[in-house]
Amino acid sequence: IVIREGGAARAAATATNAANIAGAPLNVGAEEVNQQQQGFKRDADEYMPIANITRILRRVLPTHAKIADDAKEAIQECVSEFISFITAEANRRCRRDYRRTVTPEDVLAAMASLGFGDYLESLTVFLNNHRTQQDPERGSRNQISQSVRRDGGIEVGFLHHHQPQGAPTVRPPPPPPLAASTMGYYVPLPPPVAATMEDEEEFGGLPKVTNEFGGGEEFDPFQ
Amino acid sequence: MRQPGAYSKLLSGGVSGKTGPHSLPLARIKKIMKKSSEDVKMISGEAPIVFSKACELFVEELTKRAWLITLQGKRRTMQKDDVASAVITTDIFDFLVNLVVEDRNNSTAAVAANKLG
Numbered sequence: 001i002v003i004r005e006g007g008a009a010r011a012a013a014t015a016t017n018a019a020n021i022a023g024a025p026l027n028v029g030a031e032e033v034n035q036q037q038q039g040f041k042r043d044a045d046e047y048m049p050i051a052n053i054t055r056i057l058r059r060v061l062p063t064h065a066k067i068a069d070d071a072k073e074a075i076q077e078c079v080s081e082f083i084s085f086i087t088a089e090a091n092r093r094c095r096r097d098y099r100r101t102v103t104p105e106d107v108l109a110a111m112a113s114l115g116f117g118d119y120l121e122s123l124t125v126f127l128n129n130h131r132t133q134q135d136p137e138r139g140s141r142n143q144i145s146q147s148v149r150r151d152g153g154i155e156v157g158f159l160h161h162h163q164p165q166g167a168p169t170v171r172p173p174p175p176p177p178l179a180a181s182t183m184g185y186y187v188p189l190p191p192p193v194a195a196t197m198e199d200e201e202e203f204g205g206l207p208k209v210t211n212e213f214g215g216g217e218e219f220d221p222f223q
Numbered sequence: 224m225r226q227p228g229a230y231s232k233l234l235s236g237g238v239s240g241k242t243g244p245h246s247l248p249l250a251r252i253k254k255i256m257k258k259s260s261e262d263v264k265m266i267s268g269e270a271p272i273v274f275s276k277a278c279e280l281f282v283e284e285l286t287k288r289a290w291l292i293t294l295q296g297k298r299r300t301m302q303k304d305d306v307a308s309a310v311i312t313t314d315i316f317d318f319l320v321n322l323v324v325e326d327r328n329n330s331t332a333a334v335a336a337n338k339l340g
Binding site for chain 1: 246247248251252254255256258259260262263264265266267269270272273274276277278279280281282283285286287289290293299300301302303305306307310314315316318319322323
């Protein structure tokens with residue numbers, strides 16, 4: 001298991017604290033002071049804000065429950081690790097299928113194959129609602145379906161709605177079937193959307209490909 | 224980062240506009256996703272949105288399990304060790320074991336991990 005940067009930063013901060021307690025030289029370098037500050041203020045790039053996490057855990061605990069600060073911090077670290085863990089698997093799927101964009105479907109399929117299948121139902125509903133709200137017309141056509149196969153595996157794919165008569169978009173041929181996937185889960189590739197893709201300029205810097213099986217809407221909320 | 228637009232009221236209801244329509248900051252989720260491995264290139268805009276919900280579910284599950292352990296110890300304050308024990312006793316949280324158990328010689332969690340591992 002790879003040791004994450006978060007853990008390393010924490011260990012460094014602890015070491016610095018220990019050194020200070022033991023009466024280390026007074027001229028602490030600026031870098032060490034910085035690390036100490038980062039150790040105390042953990043809303044750094046690598047974690048979810050503690051306030052958000054606290055709000056979530058308060059929702060499931062009784063009102064009288066108390067939570068130690070280091071327990072909250074432990075949960076904070078676990079969340080980041082969870083994101084990394086799932087993303088690494090989702091990215092692996094992309095690479096395997098020669099795709100460059102990690103899609104929500106990849107994330108859902110990764111969760112299913114890593115044991116978090118229980119989350120799929122809520123997430124599917126959540127994502128479908130989001131798509132419908134973002135773009136009522138196209139969103140309601142781009143819905144995720146989730147069904148349990150005969151062999152008990154979970155299948156995450158697209159509901160194929162028929163296009164209305166006279167629609168201007170041309171239906172491209174269906175994509176080739178995927179190679180054998182892990183643990184029997186399979187995510188069929190959706191047909192490429194005719195609309196323009198948002199440029200993910202931050203990432204990659206590769207030339208824009210017009211026939212990308214990017215999956216669903218390329219909606220970028222970060223612009 | 225885009226400010227929440229008119230649609231955010233539909234999605235969020237009572238959630239404060241500070242973090243946008245989702246309860247976890249999407250840009251930060253995206254950063255963590257990018258860091259997960261060297262070759263993560265492009266991320267669909269919706270992937271962090273899925274994670275914002277998935278992380279909620281994850282926190283809820285981890286918290287509930289940890290709290291059960293707190294209760295077993297007849298305590299009202301959830302400690303870090305309770306979180307560690309929840310991780311150790313849940314199969315799908317195996318990927319977190321090395322994160323929560325720092326010192327295998329001390330702490331209740333380490334003792335439990337040693338017994339199971």
